Amino acid sequence: xxxxxxxxxxxxxxxxxxxxxxxxxxxxxxxxxxxxxxxxxxxxxxxxxxxxxxxxxxxxxxxxxxxxxxxxxxxxxxxxxxxxxxxxxxxxxxxxxxxxxxxxxxxxxxxxxxxxxxxxxxxxxxxxxxxxxxxxxxxxxxxxxxxxxxxxxxxxxxxxxxxxxxxxxxxxxxxxxxxxxxxxxxxxxxxxxxxxxxxxxxxxxxxxxxx
Numbered sequence: 444x445x446x447x448x449x450x451x452x453x454x455x456x457x458x459x460x461x462x463x464x465x466x467x468x469x470x471x472x473x474x475x476x477x478x479x480x481x482x483x484x485x486x487x488x489x490x491x492x493x494x495x496x497x498x499x500x501x502x503x504x505x506x507x508x509x510x511x512x513x514x515x516x517x518x519x520x521x522x523x524x525x526x527x528x529x530x531x532x533x534x535x536x537x538x539x540x541x542x543x544x545x546x547x548x549x550x551x552x553x554x555x556x557x558x559x560x561x562x563x564x565x566x567x568x569x570x571x572x573x574x575x576x577x578x579x580x581x582x583x584x585x586x587x588x589x590x591x592x593x594x595x596x597x598x599x600x601x602x603x604x605x606x607x608x609x610x611x612x613x614x615x616x617x618x619x620x621x622x623x624x625x626x627x628x629x630x631x632x633x634x635x636x637x638x639x640x641x642x643x644x645x646x647x648x649x650x651x652x653x654x
Contacts, residue, residue, distance in 0.1 A: 539571075546564055549644050579609070582602060583605075583644075584628055586642040
């Protein structure tokens with residue numbers, strides 16, 4: 444059978460675009476594969492080396508700052524041994540701070556009285572604070588409960604209680620300075636009961652010389 448030339452022309456026009464689309468699709472896939480191979484072969488190694496170099500150059504993230512004295516490794520007896528007379532004031536202060544980190548002097552919410560255990564602890568601290576080079580500032584603190592006058596009053600009463608215990612343990616009264624700071628120097632947030640309990644405290648700050 445002989446086809447009409449016009450019919451053959453129509454078939455070519457009708458099927459030719461599909462061939463172009465298929466050829467173009469295969470060509471595009473080939474280009475994508477080739478470009479991926481080129482990236483893997485030439486770009487990725489350089490980038491990996493750069494990333495590795497950045498890792499080497501970047502310092503490791505710091506751990507938590509170490510305390511001045513590793514208080515967590517001290518027993519109460521070790522911490523109280525602050526009586527070395529040949530160390531400078533800042534080191535002496537660090538050892539006192541470590542002792543109070545091991546066993547802080549804390550009070551009830553409305554209290555300014557030392558328990559029997561706390562009195563024994565103050566006496567133990569006193570054994571290490573007999574070095575007459577230093578004055579001892581006994582600083583009382585309060586949480587945020589109550590008004591400013593009440594906080595100042597109870598913080599000073601707490602300091603007075605610790606001062607009296609030191610005197611009873613043999614520390615000369617003229618070496619002990621009493622200060623009430625109210626709630627001005629918190630060590631924890633007053634938004635929680637645990638934080639408020641930690642703020643109801645007495646700390647010790649040393650000064651050189653005598654009054």
